[in-house]
């Protein structure tokens with residue numbers, strides 16, 4: 001009789017791994033398919049190596065500002081060695097063995113869906129009661145004359161670099177572009193950011209864009225707004241030369257394309273199992289991550305919120321649904337962080353988004369060095385800002401942003417406030433640790449009362 005698995009997982013990035021872990025722990029019979037490396041984009045070419053190499057430059061900026069500490073020359077060789085260790089030297093054999101030991105069937109290769117509950121990989125057929133699609137995304141590069149002639153990198157080439165270039169142009173103005181700029185500039189590379197739009201991080205508040213740009217410029221990064229590439233060519237000295245539509249040229253050692261990613265769903269044939277793709281190529285799911293009978297999708301391939309913490313969250317949701325503990329996903333209060341120096345964190349709605357939903361919103365911005373002690377004990381030339389957006393009628397926080405040291409950590413207070421709809425009165429009654437960045441929330445809430453009467 002043919003073997004039927006309880007669940008088949010296509011793609012073992014963070015989403016697939018969390019779902020597999022939960023289902024295996026519950027004693028389910030699981031088959032996993034991985035076309036490249038178990039751990040996915042995040043573990044080898046994205047979150048892990050990028051955050052690892054960003055740490056040295058971050059410490060250096062902080063050391064320059066901390067009384068009694070001194071900025072030191074960064075050691076790229078050592079940073080690179082540790083990055084490679086953290087990215088497991090692109091070797092996932094331990095992961096494969098680990099899953100096999102736990103009873104999973106591990107199939108290395110590209111899987112496709114051949115019908116409801118039916119899959120195929122490497123010419124073999126598989127049957128499963130549930131199929132979970134967790135195939136992530138692929139980078140999207142612009143198409144312009146001469147792109148094939150220049151040294152063109154995506155984040156994969158960038159975060160597996162052996163030798164640092166002297167100069168780069170980064171095309172894009174969002175998370176990948178900014179983190180790449182902070183990393184490279186921190187290690188002394190001459191960086192020019194070519195941003196198509198008028199401001200960086202266009203989905204965030206305009207104040208966030210302006211501050212992000214200011215912090216980049218402080219590190220010596222050149223930011224060119226409203227800049228798109230018309231064509232590229234190889235210079236006689238081997239440089240990559242970009243001709244800009246607005247006029248002028250940029251000559252660099254390499255060009256990093258941070259121009260977005262698209263769901264990796266096209267080749268899967270999801271329609272054969274009754275699912276559909278949305279206008280951007282993502283697998284359409286409901287709030288249980290259910291795509292069709294016996295078919296689920298999680299992580300970047302859904303296009304909902306392309307972050308590792310969301311892929312993992314959706315992995316938990318689907319595993320629980322399969323295990324009979326039905327639950328649905330809420331995307332309120334999920335943080336969005338750009339790991340820069342200082343960190344750029346945001347959560348919930350911007351003022352514009354709130355207005356778009358017909359919410360009567362008020363907002364406030366607090367400059368941290370003017371308001372609280374922690375920035376001064378942390379560094380001599382203190383930096384940092386916090387912004388809050390509140391719903392006047394419901395009297396709850398609906399959005400927040402922070403650009404400051406460790407903002408990725410203390411933004412979670414706003415995350416919880418938004419998700420749990422904590423009344424402003426309760427937040428005002430907190431007694432946060434002194435001295436901490438978290439104290440800024442109290443100042444912001446006080447100012448909302450005095451300035452806006454909320």
Ligand SMILES: Cc1cc2nc3c(=O)[nH]c(=O)nc-3n(C[C@H](O)[C@H](O)[C@H](O)COP(=O)(O)OP(=O)(O)OC[C@H]3O[C@@H](n4cnc5c(N)ncnc54)[C@H](O)[C@@H]3O)c2cc1C
Nearest residue numbers: 011013014015035040041046047111136299300306307308
């Ligand atoms: C440079 C960079 C930095 C980032 N930093 C962060 C960060 O700090 N924090 C954060 O939250 N997010 C970050 N992200 C986003 C994060 O990487 C993704 O949100 C996350 O990897 C999504 O996980 P996933 O499981 O959906 O997909 P992925 O990690 O993309 O994994 C999908 C897996 O599916 C496999 N696969 C695809 N098709 C098939 C098939 N047909 N058969 C078998 N296997 C298949 C792929 O080989 C891959 O291993 C970053 C992204 C980039 C590009």
Ligand SMILES: NC(=O)c1ccc[n+]([C@@H]2O[C@H](COP(=O)([O-])OP(=O)(O)OC[C@H]3O[C@@H](n4cnc5c(N)ncnc54)[C@H](O)[C@@H]3O)[C@@H](O)[C@H]2O)c1
Nearest residue numbers: 142172173174175176177196258259260261306337338339
């Ligand atoms: N810390 C984190 O959580 C983190 C870090 C890096 C990336 N990510 C995720 O990885 C994904 C990819 O990030 P990203 O920054 O590449 O994508 P993005 O979609 O957020 O931004 C793409 C950028 O490229 C620009 N762009 C697009 N097409 C262009 C073109 N033809 N010419 C010039 N510019 C163009 C856009 O204007 C935008 O600034 C995102 O989902 C992001 O959330 C997360």
